Amino acid sequence: MKLTEIIKKNRELGAQLNVDIYEIAIISNITITLLKEVLELNLREKGICAKVTVGNYDSIIQDSLRFSKFKAVLVFWEASNFIEGFQNKCYSMTSVEIDDLAERVEGEIELMLNNLKHTPLVLVNRFNSTIFCTDALKEGPLTILCRRLNLRLEQKVAPNQIIVDLEKVLLKVGHFAAVDLRQFQLSKALYSIEFFKTYAEAVLPAFMGATGRAKKILVLDCDNTLWGGILGEDGYDGIELSDFTNKGHAFYQVQTILKGLRKDGVLLALCSKNNQAEVEHVLNDHPNMILKNNDFVAKKVNWKDKATNLRELASELNISLDSFVFVDDSSFEVGLIKKELPQIMCIQVPQNLSEYPSVVRHIRQEFFNLFKTSEDDLKTEMYKQERMRKEHSNQFNSIDEYLTSLELKIKITWQPHIPIPRAAQLTQKTNQFNLTTKRYTEADIQRMLSDTSYSVATFSVEDNYGDYGVTGMAIIQLHKELPGTCVIDSFLMSCRIIGRNIEYFFFNELVRILSGIGIEKIIGLYKETAKNTQVSQFYDDLGFNLTSVIDGCKNYEISINDYKPKIIKYIGYVREVSDE
Amino acid sequence: MNNIKEKILYVMATVFEMEIINIQDDAAPGLVEAWDSLRHMTLIVSLEEEFGIRFTDDEMTDLLNLELIHKIVSSKLSTCNI
Numbered sequence: 001m002k003l004t005e006i007i008k009k010n011r012e013l014g015a016q017l018n019v020d021i022y023e024i025a026i027i028s029n030i031t032i033t034l035l036k037e038v039l040e041l042n043l044r045e046k047g048i049c050a051k052v053t054v055g056n057y058d059s060i061i062q063d064s065l066r067f068s069k070f071k072a073v074l075v076f077w078e079a080s081n082f083i084e085g086f087q088n089k090c091y092s093m094t095s096v097e098i099d100d101l102a103e104r105v106e107g108e109i110e111l112m113l114n115n116l117k118h119t120p121l122v123l124v125n126r127f128n129s130t131i132f133c134t135d136a137l138k139e140g141p142l143t144i145l146c147r148r149l150n151l152r153l154e155q156k157v158a159p160n161q162i163i164v165d166l167e168k169v170l171l172k173v174g175h176f177a178a179v180d181l182r183q184f185q186l187s188k189a190l191y192s193i194e195f196f197k198t199y200a201e202a203v204l205p206a207f208m209g210a211t212g213r214a215k216k217i218l219v220l221d222c223d224n225t226l227w228g229g230i231l232g233e234d235g236y237d238g239i240e241l242s243d244f245t246n247k248g249h250a251f252y253q254v255q256t257i258l259k260g261l262r263k264d265g266v267l268l269a270l271c272s273k274n275n276q277a278e279v280e281h282v283l284n285d286h287p288n289m290i291l292k293n294n295d296f297v298a299k300k301v302n303w304k305d306k307a308t309n310l311r312e313l314a315s316e317l318n319i320s321l322d323s324f325v326f327v328d329d330s331s332f333e334v335g336l337i338k339k340e341l342p343q344i345m346c347i348q349v350p351q352n353l354s355e356y357p358s359v360v361r362h363i364r365q366e367f368f369n370l371f372k373t374s375e376d377d378l379k380t381e382m383y384k385q386e387r388m389r390k391e392h393s394n395q396f397n398s399i400d401e402y403l404t405s406l407e408l409k410i411k412i413t414w415q416p417h418i419p420i421p422r423a424a425q426l427t428q429k430t431n432q433f434n435l436t437t438k439r440y441t442e443a444d445i446q447r448m449l450s451d452t453s454y455s456v457a458t459f460s461v462e463d464n465y466g467d468y469g470v471t472g473m474a475i476i477q478l479h480k481e482l483p484g485t486c487v488i489d490s491f492l493m494s495c496r497i498i499g500r501n502i503e504y505f506f507f508n509e510l511v512r513i514l515s516g517i518g519i520e521k522i523i524g525l526y527k528e529t530a531k532n533t534q535v536s537q538f539y540d541d542l543g544f545n546l547t548s549v550i551d552g553c554k555n556y557e558i559s560i561n562d563y564k565p566k567i568i569k570y571i572g573y574v575r576e577v578s579d580e
Numbered sequence: 581m582n583n584i585k586e587k588i589l590y591v592m593a594t595v596f597e598m599e600i601i602n603i604q605d606d607a608a609p610g611l612v613e614a615w616d617s618l619r620h621m622t623l624i625v626s627l628e629e630e631f632g633i634r635f636t637d638d639e640m641t642d643l644l645n646l647e648l649i650h651k652i653v654s655s656k657l658s659t660c661n662i
Contacts, residue, residue: 002626002629002630003622003625003626004590004591004594004595004629004630005623006625007594007595008594009625011597031618031621033618033622034621034625036621037622182635182637183621185639187617187621189621192625193625193629368603434662535657
């Protein structure tokens with residue numbers, strides 16, 4: 001897209017920005033203006049109401065402080081501009097001079113990262129010398145310096161701070177096309193528009209992950225997608241799947257890649273028009289299958305249309321359709337899904353099978369996850385248990401009867417013992433059952449734990465079928481002006497455990513604890529988003545009174561004495577440590 | 581010839597966020613409010629993409645007003661065609 005088109009389109013989308021603006025700052029020691037429009041458009045097209053502010057020229061430390069409250073900060077720190085003309089000067093500088101400079105920058109790196117430790121998302125470019133040091137045989141001082149600084153960067157980054165490998169972007173654009181030196185001397189603008197377009201694409205997954213938009217599940221066809229050939233025609237012995245044949249190799253490698261995705265928490269499912277028994281035979285017994293039967297969280301092997309199957313998967317697993325990626329070799333099936341379910345990302349197996357593994361490798365970034373936790377590895381298991389529970393639920397007459405049979409147990413943990421990374425991840429990723437959808441980093445949570453006006457509680461749930469892990473939390477803040485009053489800043493639950501009335505049980509417990517520490521009034525908040533309408537009546541149901549609506553946020557209130565707990569008999573309670 | 585000027589006006593209007601009819605023939609950085617040094621860079625890149633040309637160092641320093649932009653772009657396009 002040409003820059004004029006980018007500007008025009010960006011302006012159109014900018015006019016529709018709602019109140020929930022996602023503020024991003026770019027801080028740098030070079031001129032970076034062109035990136036603003038390109039990045040804004042990339043994000044706005046994905047539904048993120050991005051507004052980019054470009055910091056002052058060569059003002060990284062001051063700006064890292066000035067913009068630390070923004071949702072995201074991007075750092076463009078060019079080694080060649082550490083001092084005027086450094087890319088050439090460095091060759092004639094003494095090692096002591098370079099050492100001094102390195103120490104100064106190392107100190108500044110720590111300062112900057114520290115200033116940005118509470119910012120939800122920070123992207124810092126890896127220092128690099130590729131543009132000015134093209135000698136393949138001998139490293140220059142700039143390259144050596146960059147390596148030293150990158151080491152410091154890697155040591156000091158917090159989980160919310162991501163290092164961007166600029167080299168990969170430069171490689172993709174080509175190192176001559178990536179720079180435009182005509183404005184470098186006078187305006188200190190180094191990069192070309194082509195570079196910025198590619199850069200914005202490269203960092204997009206981080207923003208998708210940070211705003212809860214990352215994909216969650218990969219749904220695969222079988223014939224000519226997981227293996228070569230058609231099972232129904234070629235038979236169990238006829239399908240192509242082997243590292244040693246030309247055609248079978250691509251599928252074997254693709255399965256190897258998928259296995260790795262599965263290990264990192266990506267859910268895999270099948271959606272295939274086939275005879276179920278034949279597919280099961282391959283999944284269970286085929287010696288060259290890398291993916292085993294239990295790697296799939298769900299299987300839709302039948303003759304129904306695939307749009308229906310995908311809709312069913314979404315409801316059975318409680319995952320919204322825009323978190324789906326669908327892979328199929330047939331242009332008919334891909335076309336159908338694109339038309340029927342445009343929110344699903346579709347990928348067609350390429351004609352040239354040699355390209356297939358790269359296409360699948362490329363999907364990985366769609367699942368970009370800012371915080372990896374131990375729950376990720378267990379995800380497939382948890383979602384599978386969920387399906388078994390659903391099947392089981394059909395055998396009961398009343399929902400209460402069913403819920404009783406599950407023997408649910410909840411364990412509530414109060415600070416300071418809560419699992420901080422998981423708590424941060426829950427605020428980052430929970431969209432549906434989330435009253436305020438406030439996103440917090442690990443550092444934010446940490447800070448709340450050391451602030452006496454905050455109380456944070458998480459809970460984990462288990463039942464007959466297994467352990468759901470830590471799946472819900474609440475953040476409570478004492479009201480600054482009104483003594484005896486507290487505000488429920490966040491109240492959320494993973495969609496895995498929706499529909500069991502656990503929220504009421506948890507809320508009763510919160511009220512009990514708050515009442516015990518002398519709280520008389522509770523203020524509840526509900527902020528509507530595109531995904532959380534199912535909890536829009538939550539406080540109404542609990543008997544709260546709506547008092548005001550401020551910036552689209554509904555404020556509710558209740559006196560503790562008026563609170564009537566909903567009695568949930570079928571949930572057992574495991575008491576945990578608390579510090580109030 | 582007119583086509584070239586229309587296209588330049590379109591680019592300028594987009595970059596400077598203004599209506600084409602409000603761009604005077606003597607438009608220049610001092611006279612158009614939005615025409616600062618940063619937008620100038622955006623203007624140059626936009627013109628290059630729009631016309632499929634690349635300005636030389638000397639031309640870059642000469643792109644000081646609408647008339648000069650028109651002249652330089654026209655001459656570049658005519659040499660391209662030869």
